Amino acid sequence: MHENSNTPRESEAITGVILAGGQARRMGGQDKGLLSLAGQPMIHWVLEALAPQVDHLLINANRHHHRYQRFGHPVIPDRLPDYPGPLAGMLAGMETAATGFIAIVPCDAPLLPGDLVARLAQTRDEQDADIVTAQCGGRLQPTFALIRCTLATDLYEYLTSGQGKIDRWYRQHRLAVLDMEEQAEAFINVNTPEELEDLETRFRQE
Structure with missing residues (x-):
């Protein structure tokens, strides 16, 4: 990540975590x-x-750890059983990363903007936040976020108490929201075969 200054907070390393641990029920269970x-x-x-x-x-x-390992980065499973959702993947990333923050994104958002992490980090610094998540169309996009790793214990307790809503956990901490209305296409993801076909058409046209 390119540094803009030498301040401790802005120069702190960030680990990216791609969330690919879901069951994808609407895609027929495909990975x-x-x-x-x-x-x-x-x-x-x-x-x-x-x-x-x-x-x-x-x-x-x-699933398919050997296939994901071919991309040359560490592959980490959820710590908790039974696919408890994206928060479990975030927890795995927070516990594994050796950096102060992780930047999370889903595996089905191929139009990710090149300045996402820098903008999340800038918002963190401006608002002294523990969590920064993106917003588009008046809705939070909670699987695009920057999260302080020291919150891992709190998140583990939240999940093991039977909670699972991302927004609710975010709001229990110092949360900042980055409005990305002008980059709405960044949040186009793939939940159905039809959406995959639409995205394939778009890639062919570019």
């Missing part, structure tokens, strides 16, 4: 990160966009 898009697994496009923005990368996956 979304490995679905083909323009001749490459979808996670390829996410990695390509995220890698220049962070200092380290982790892939959170609960």
Whole structure:
């Protein structure tokens, strides 16, 4: 990640965590990160966009570890059983990262903007936040976020108490919201075969 100043907070390293641990029920249980898009697994496009923005990368996956390992980054499973949702992947990343913050993105968002992490970090610094998440169309996009890793114990307790809503956990901490209305396409993701086909058409046209 390119540094803009020498202040301790802004120069702190960030680990990117790609969330690929879900069950993808609406995709018939297929592993979304490995679905083909323009001749490459979808996670390829996410990695390509995220890698220049962070200092380290982790892939959170609960299936097909050997296939994800081919991308050359550590693959970490959820610590908790039974697919408890994206928060479990975030927890795995927070516990594994050796940096102060992780930047999370989903594996099915191949139009990730190249300045996402820098903008999240700038908002963190301006508002002294522990968590920064993106917002578009008046709605939070909670799987695009920057999270302080020291919150891992709190998140573990939240999950093991039976809670699972991302927004609710975020709001228990110093949360800042980054409005990205002008980059709405960044949050186009793939939940159905039809959405994958639409995205394939878009990639072919570019």
